[in-house]
Amino acid sequence: MLIGDHWAVELDGLTKSYPTGWRRRPVPAVRNLTLKLAPGQVLGLLGPNGSGKSTTLKALAGLIHPTAGQCRILGRPAGGREARGNVGYVPEVLTLALHQTGRGFLAYCAGLSSLPPERAATRIKAVLAWMGLGDAAERAVATYSKGMRQRLGLAQAVLHEPAVLLLDEPMSGLDPEGRIAVARLIRDLARQGRTVVLTSHLLTQAEEVCDRLALLGEGRLLACGTTADLLGSFAPEPAQPSRLEKIYLEKLHGRA
Amino acid sequence: MAAPDAGSAAASLVRVRLVAVQTFAEALRLRLTVLLVFIGAALVLLAWTLRGFNLGVAELRFIADFGLAAISLSGTVLATFGLAHLYFRDIEGGLAALVLTRRVGRGEYLAGKLVGVAALLAWFTAALAVLLAAMLAWRGTQLGANEVLPAVFLQACALTWLKLILSAAMTLLVCSYAGSALFAGSAGLLLTVAAHLRVFAPTEGWLAWVRFWPDFGLFETGPLLAGREAGLVGLAGMGAYWLFFMILFTGLAAYVFRRREF
Numbered sequence: 480m481l482i483g484d485h486w487a488v489e490l491d492g493l494t495k496s497y498p499t500g501w502r503r504r505p506v507p508a509v510r511n512l513t514l515k516l517a518p519g520q521v522l523g524l525l526g527p528n529g530s531g532k533s534t535t536l537k538a539l540a541g542l543i544h545p546t547a548g549q550c551r552i553l554g555r556p557a558g559g560r561e562a563r564g565n566v567g568y569v570p571e572v573l574t575l576a577l578h579q580t581g582r583g584f585l586a587y588c589a590g591l592s593s594l595p596p597e598r599a600a601t602r603i604k605a606v607l608a609w610m611g612l613g614d615a616a617e618r619a620v621a622t623y624s625k626g627m628r629q630r631l632g633l634a635q636a637v638l639h640e641p642a643v644l645l646l647d648e649p650m651s652g653l654d655p656e657g658r659i660a661v662a663r664l665i666r667d668l669a670r671q672g673r674t675v676v677l678t679s680h681l682l683t684q685a686e687e688v689c690d691r692l693a694l695l696g697e698g699r700l701l702a703c704g705t706t707a708d709l710l711g712s713f714a715p716e717p718a719q720p721s722r723l724e725k726i727y728l729e730k731l732h733g734r735a
Numbered sequence: 736m737a738a739p740d741a742g743s744a745a746a747s748l749v750r751v752r753l754v755a756v757q758t759f760a761e762a763l764r765l766r767l768t769v770l771l772v773f774i775g776a777a778l779v780l781l782a783w784t785l786r787g788f789n790l791g792v793a794e795l796r797f798i799a800d801f802g803l804a805a806i807s808l809s810g811t812v813l814a815t816f817g818l819a820h821l822y823f824r825d826i827e828g829g830l831a832a833l834v835l836t837r838r839v840g841r842g843e844y845l846a847g848k849l850v851g852v853a854a855l856l857a858w859f860t861a862a863l864a865v866l867l868a869a870m871l872a873w874r875g876t877q878l879g880a881n882e883v884l885p886a887v888f889l890q891a892c893a894l895t896w897l898k899l900i901l902s903a904a905m906t907l908l909v910c911s912y913a914g915s916a917l918f919a920g921s922a923g924l925l926l927t928v929a930a931h932l933r934v935f936a937p938t939e940g941w942l943a944w945v946r947f948w949p950d951f952g953l954f955e956t957g958p959l960l961a962g963r964e965a966g967l968v969g970l971a972g973m974g975a976y977w978l979f980f981m982i983l984f985t986g987l988a989a990y991v992f993r994r995r996e997f
Contacts, residue, residue, distance in 0.1 A: 540836045541836065572828065573829040574828030578761075590750070591837045593749070
């Protein structure tokens with residue numbers, strides 16, 4: 480279950496407070512959050528706005544400093560250079576350089592990850608094909624649809640083959656087809672043994688993609704467990720597949 | 736070709752270069768850059784009106800001085816607001832987060848931004864200097880004189896460029912803790928104005944501490960154009976002075992940026 484003796488992702492009493500107001504009074508965004516994830520697991524952090532989902536993800540990415548507690552990636556402190564080498568991150572808002580081509584953007588990211596040139600070229604080609612962007616590789620990002628930009632964001636995150644992926648609202652704002660494509664990519668990543676932590680407002684999609692769910696509210700962990708366990712204990716009715724999406728795709732492409 | 740070890744100094748320089756090239760490419764496409772090129776060019780061309788004063792061959796020196804001041808003025812706006820805009824676009828657009836979750840150090844990222852803006856300012860200064868040089872050459876032919884020597888002109892352009900980079904470094908320090916591009920750009924501009932007024936700082940009293948602020952009077956091109964060259968020792972001293980403040984401002988910015996949260 481573990482890599483060496485370490486969990487892929489480990490949160491140990493993570494607490495984060497932000498100072499607010501003129502008195503700089505600390506308001507907790509995440510309170511004493513403890514979680515452990517093994518390789519290949521997909522964890523969905525669910526909760527309303529302000530529940531601490533993005534804060535947790537940013538702490539794992541090393542973009543914010545915990546007030547108390549620890550975050551570790553493969554046993555290394557989150558934010559350290561070694562941990563960052565094993566992380567792929569997609570922020571909720573990603574405004575790409577519009578003049579750049581998809582391939583150019585990925586080449587830039589590969590350089591920042593210190594990938595050797597030959598390996599970078601191979602990885603860029605493979606990742607573009609995997610994300611379904613092979614034909615659009617030489618086009619400027621300005622011409623990409625939102626779904627294509629989201630997939631390009633995902634492409635940069637997997638480019639250096641990190642063990643852990645942190646995805647902030649990866650399916651937000653996408654049309655049904657785009658959401659299904661991103662969901663499929665996330666499942667592929669899990670099958671490759673990569674650990675994925677994602678945040679989502681879209682509970683149905685999270686249910687389909689994640690094998691573990693953590694429900695957050697006001698920074699506290701309200702419930703955590705496998706998707707099957709949580710659905711068994713919290714939803715007495717069996718979950719219904721989204722038939723409307725299937726009908727939409729059938730009408731759009733003439734197939735289910 | 737093998738890539739250097741990710742933790743080595745060579746790899747660090749590669750990352751700084753990548754951020755710098757990306758910053759430069761984005762900066763060239765900024766509307767602010769295009770606007771300031773046109774404004775700067777218009778101001779430089781305004782020096783042409785000096786021929787109405789019948790100054791004789793001294794007119795060439797006035798044209799050069801006026802033109803370099805125009806480059807300095809428009810370049811300062813670019814160095815402060817341009818850098819602030821590029822920095823906050825990265826922060827708010829998620830690109831900074833994307834870069835900093837890789838093996839890129841926060842200091843490397845800031846250094847890359849500054850080098851990219853320095854390249855932009857070099858391009859900006861060079862483009863307007865070419866226009867100014869053409870105007871000087873044309874008017875010089877008409878007057879049958881060569882009052883401003885090319886070597887002196889190049890030195891004056893280099894001084895202007897160094898001054899602009901220092902303005903950008905001051906703005907970078909503000910950016911490292913500021914919350915908006917407007918605030919950072921405005922504060923950077925104010926700090927630049929303070930550096931220009933530093934020559935008036937008192938030697939005694941509670942305002943004497945202002946003398947620790949960089950003195951942009953040292954980078955004035957007027958004395959150089961008037962024939963008072965600094966000499967090799969003077970130039971080396973000025974270079975050391977510039978380097979000291981560059982390291983100070985960039986180092987402070989990197990220190991503050993280490994604690995910044997996104």
